[in-house]
Amino acid sequence: MAEKIKVNLKIDGVEYTFVGEETKKYMEEIAKEMNDLVNELRSKNPYLSHVMTMTLVAYTFLDGLNKEKIKVRNLNIFVEKYDSLKHEYQKLEKENQKLRVKLLSGKNEISNANYRDMEMKYKAVIKRKEQEIERLREELVASSNKDANI
8 A cells, every 4th residue: 555645735725734645746736726727716706705616616626527437438338349349350250261261172061152142241241340340430539529629
């Protein structure tokens, strides 16, 4: 377990003592970010009380945290879909390879015409899966760009 450190920091003119495993620099950066937000809120409405200001600061940070959680959840869903499609694609590739080996070795029980028909069907399925993977990639990029603008 990491050693806990104690840091005195001023937020909105009030001194607080924080204890944590993070570095002093990290805690100071968080306090600076909070003070910057306090100053921004106060510049927009100088009549906010300390409690109202800190409530808005807490809301702003929690809102940002929840939006990041949604991004992570959406990314995990995308990864699961991608992994599933990738597995299905690999399975089809293996089956296609087995059929090619059978055809080339002369041990196949299907005619060349049937083989070509099956191969075309597998290729069509593979193409659709590749398109779906590409669509999911584009959705992820669009979602990431959209989330970056939030």
